[in-house]
Amino acid sequence: MDLSGVAAILALAGVPVSVLIARWQMRAMLAQAEISHRATLEAAQLTQQGALEAVRAQSERERHRWLTEARRASYRLFQHSLSEFRRTIMSDEVDMVRLSEAYYGVHDTGHEIAEVGPDNVTGLASRLTTECELLRHDVALGHLASRQEREDLWNGLVAPLRKHLDEAIYDALAGD
Structure with a gap:
């Protein structure tokens, strides 16, 4: 074989080697791309x-x-409703229509408190609503004819609950 034949064989052998090298480089680049993609x-x-x-x-x-x-808004409305109920029940001549409206104000705002909680404030609001309802019924039935009787009952039943409610509201808002 002459020199041109050896060169031809080396050239033919070089093609597969370059293909193998290119394939190896491609695999390395794909592996690097995969690592980069994952990162x-x-x-x-x-x-x-x-x-x-x-x-x-x-x-x-x-x-x-x-x-x-x-x-805050619900507590404020409930307190306002209680004050309105108290003003109505403490008047010399109790207007039953106004008293019912004041009671339903307490009742409705009590439900608003139940929606925002917490449970201790909701429980006290519920108890106060019940006491107001009982007072309204007693006045309607004529059991609490005098202002002094209504005031004594308010101070004995509702005022202490209202004080506990004020403390529970303060604690609830301080915790927020």
Whole structure:
């Protein structure tokens, strides 16, 4: 074989070697791309988790703020309704229509408190509503004819509950 034949054989052998080298380089590049892809995917997942946690935290803060505002408004309305009921029942001549309206104001705002809680405030509001209902019935039946009788009953039954309610409301709002 002459020199051109040896060169031809080496050239033919060189083609498969270059193909093998190119294939090996392609596999290495694909492996590197896979590693890069996985790292990018992990980083994206961590970023997504961080964003979701931030949104959850913000949502919880907003919910807490809304709940605190709703509680304050409900408590204020309930206290106002109790005051209106007391003014009505303590008048010299009790107007039963006004007394019923005042009672239903207490009743309705008591339900608002039940929606925002907490349980100890809801329980006290419910007990106060029941006491107001009993007072209204006693007045309607003529059992509490004098203002002094109504005032004594209010001071003995409702006023202590109202004091406990004030303390429970303070604790509930202080905890918020």
